Amino acid sequence: MDPTTSTNPPSLAADLADLAAPVRSCGPEFASAADRLDALIRRLEEGRFHLAVLGQFKRGKSTLLNALLGEAVLPSSVVPLTAIPTRLRAGSDRQVRIAYLDGRPDKVVDVTDATGLATVLARHVTEEANPANRLGVREVEVLHPSPALANGVVLIDTPGIGSTYAHNTATTMAFLAECDAALFLVSADPPITAVEVAFLREVQEHIPRLFFLFNKVDYLTADEAAVATGFLRRVLAEQAGLSSDVAIYPVSARRGLAARENGDAEGWRASGCAEVADRLLRFLAEEKQQVLGASVRQRAAGIAGEVLLALRLALRALAMPIEELEERSAQFDAALAEADQQRRFAKDMLAGEQKRMAELLETHAAALREQYRARLTGVVEAAFAESGSEAAAVEAMAGAVADEFPRELEATAAMLDEELGRRLRVHHENAAQLIGSVRTAAAELFDVPYHVPETEHRFERRSRAWWVRRDFSMSPLIPIPAEVMERAMPRRLRERRVRERLARQAENLVRANVENLRWSMVQDLDAAFRTFTSELDEGLADAVRATQGAIEAAVAARNRHEAESRVLAARRTGEIAVLEAALVRLERE
Numbered sequence: 001m002d003p004t005t006s007t008n009p010p011s012l013a014a015d016l017a018d019l020a021a022p023v024r025s026c027g028p029e030f031a032s033a034a035d036r037l038d039a040l041i042r043r044l045e046e047g048r049f050h051l052a053v054l055g056q057f058k059r060g061k062s063t064l065l066n067a068l069l070g071e072a073v074l075p076s077s078v079v080p081l082t083a084i085p086t087r088l089r090a091g092s093d094r095q096v097r098i099a100y101l102d103g104r105p106d107k108v109v110d111v112t113d114a115t116g117l118a119t120v121l122a123r124h125v126t127e128e129a130n131p132a133n134r135l136g137v138r139e140v141e142v143l144h145p146s147p148a149l150a151n152g153v154v155l156i157d158t159p160g161i162g163s164t165y166a167h168n169t170a171t172t173m174a175f176l177a178e179c180d181a182a183l184f185l186v187s188a189d190p191p192i193t194a195v196e197v198a199f200l201r202e203v204q205e206h207i208p209r210l211f212f213l214f215n216k217v218d219y220l221t222a223d224e225a226a227v228a229t230g231f232l233r234r235v236l237a238e239q240a241g242l243s244s245d246v247a248i249y250p251v252s253a254r255r256g257l258a259a260r261e262n263g264d265a266e267g268w269r270a271s272g273c274a275e276v277a278d279r280l281l282r283f284l285a286e287e288k289q290q291v292l293g294a295s296v297r298q299r300a301a302g303i304a305g306e307v308l309l310a311l312r313l314a315l316r317a318l319a320m321p322i323e324e325l326e327e328r329s330a331q332f333d334a335a336l337a338e339a340d341q342q343r344r345f346a347k348d349m350l351a352g353e354q355k356r357m358a359e360l361l362e363t364h365a366a367a368l369r370e371q372y373r374a375r376l377t378g379v380v381e382a383a384f385a386e387s388g389s390e391a392a393a394v395e396a397m398a399g400a401v402a403d404e405f406p407r408e409l410e411a412t413a414a415m416l417d418e419e420l421g422r423r424l425r426v427h428h429e430n431a432a433q434l435i436g437s438v439r440t441a442a443a444e445l446f447d448v449p450y451h452v453p454e455t456e457h458r459f460e461r462r463s464r465a466w467w468v469r470r471d472f473s474m475s476p477l478i479p480i481p482a483e484v485m486e487r488a489m490p491r492r493l494r495e496r497r498v499r500e501r502l503a504r505q506a507e508n509l510v511r512a513n514v515e516n517l518r519w520s521m522v523q524d525l526d527a528a529f530r531t532f533t534s535e536l537d538e539g540l541a542d543a544v545r546a547t548q549g550a551i552e553a554a555v556a557a558r559n560r561h562e563a564e565s566r567v568l569a570a571r572r573t574g575e576i577a578v579l580e581a582a583l584v585r586l587e588r589e
């Protein structure tokens with residue numbers, strides 16, 4: 001029995017695909033609806049949960065992942081080994097996809113068993129076979145049927161940090177922003193090091209959820225393990241600011257792997273790996289998938305509702321006396337003209353909002369500049385007055401910049417981001433209402449059922465995550481010019497020159513860093529409004545195309561030939577039945 005077996009969740013992606021295919025075959029006027037359904041499927045895929053295993057070299061990251069997979073496929077060794085991040089995600093068969101740094105096409109290798117997989121991986125991801133990444137591999141992705149990868153979990157093996165191979169550390173650092181959560185592996189041999197604490201601090205900046213695994217407990221007696229985790233807990237609390245009751249999961253990845261290979265459920269549980277698999281992987285992934293799944297389901301149902309409306313409109317129009325059809329069609333055109341008027345109005349409002357947001361941003365940038373100028377000047381003057389040393393003053397300024405600015409700039413970025421989200425939400429609701437009104441007008445005029453789907457209240461903007469997390473790295477301080485010449489000057493004069501120079505440095509720092517923030521926000525603001533405006537235009541155009549298109553097609557069919565209308569009516573009736581059934585499946589959850 002597979003100790004990690006879980007019931008497979010019903011596949012939302014499959015339900016969506018069942019919906020997208022018939023929508024696409026309804027005709028070219030439904031292509032955009034089908035595209036939107038495909039985009040939702042992609043979003044589900046992208047929304048997979050990325051969980052990295054991080055830690056210093058040789059802590060047992062690859063071994064732990066092998067244990068979770070249930071077979072030894074990731075190379076593990078007693079020397080620093082993993083050199084390329086390797087993603088593991090669900091697939092029905094084993095396959096490796098290798099992506100290259102220079103953009104040449106990915107290499108895809110199908111393998112039949114664990115040994116084949118291990119061989120391909122060893123050739124590409126190890127420091128031994130691919131020293132300093134001579135093969136130019138960017139990343140490796142493995143498809144694998146293990147249940148540990150169900151629920152959209154993507155597990156990531158990363159190169160260990162802190163080994164003599166500095167490039168491995170750099171590779172892992174560059175990877176952090178893509179992770180939703182991480183398992184941070186430490187072990188007893190040796191106890192947590194200063195390098196790991198520094199790495200952990202960095203990781204904390206990028207990854208919102210971290211879980212601590214204490215590996216290789218098989219080396220220790222129960223008493224020793226208790227002492228060792230106590231020490232780890234203290235270090236985490238004192239040096240990484242974690243709460244003193246932070247959860248630490250003791251595991252033996254090696255024993256876990258052996259247990260999986262021998263089908264030993266008790267050994268699997270005793271290794272501690274079962275708890276990691278059950279509690280962490282499943283819990284985290286489900287949490288994320290639920291939120292995403294609910295939102296995707298709701299949107300898909302909305303799209304299906306739109307398509308059904310168009311089909312029903314067509315069917316109704318095909319059955320209506322021709323004079324009545326023409327009259328209602330003219331009334332609908334009038335409703336569309338009114339909607340277009342409102343669209344223009346909405347765009348004017350948006351342009352005004354964008355201008356006000358830009359002004360707000362400038363006001364904040366000016367205030368920040370003032371605040372930092374005062375703060376830095378104070379720091380520099382105090383340090384210089386106390387020490388009389390220019391170098392010490394520069395040092396103090398650098399300290400203030402490094403400690404305070406990033407946090408405060410991020411806080412400002414987050415605040416403005418909130419504000420933008422709040423303001424755009426109102427416009428978003430108005431736009432949804434306007435687009436909905438076109439469909440409602442058609443439904444009422446032609447007397448067919450239609451419910452405007454609920455709009456989601458959460459207004460999503462893609463830029464948010466990297467806005468707030470962007471690296472507000474500080475501009476370097478200007479090097480101090482040679483002071484030799486000044487040594488000969490009278491003290492007063494020399495001090496004045498130093499003070500002036502320090503003030504200039506402070507001013508430059510303030511400008512550079514505030515400008516950094518301002519510029520990135522101006523860009524994001526523009527992008528947010530541009531996207532929003534085009535979404536409004538496209539959404540409205542879609543609504544018009546679907547409703548008016550369906551009615552016009554019916555009018556044309558009626559005018560051509562009675563037989564043609566009958567064929568079209570029969571086809572639409574069939575399509576409605578198929579879609580209604582697909583919608584029921586989608587909504588059964």
Ligand SMILES: Nc1nc2c(ncn2[C@@H]2O[C@H](COP(=O)(O)OP(=O)(O)OP(=O)(O)O)[C@@H](O)[C@H]2O)c(=O)[nH]1
Nearest residue numbers: 058059060061062063076077080081082160253254
């Ligand atoms: N005793 C014991 N040894 C383990 C355990 N887990 C891993 N090891 C051993 O530790 C060594 C390193 O394991 P790897 O899985 O290669 O470690 P890694 O963290 O992936 O190393 P890098 O890829 O170099 O960063 C191997 O010899 C493993 O067999 C464990 O739970 N107990």
Ligand SMILES: [Mg+2]
Nearest residue numbers: 061062081082
């Ligand atoms: Mg490894």
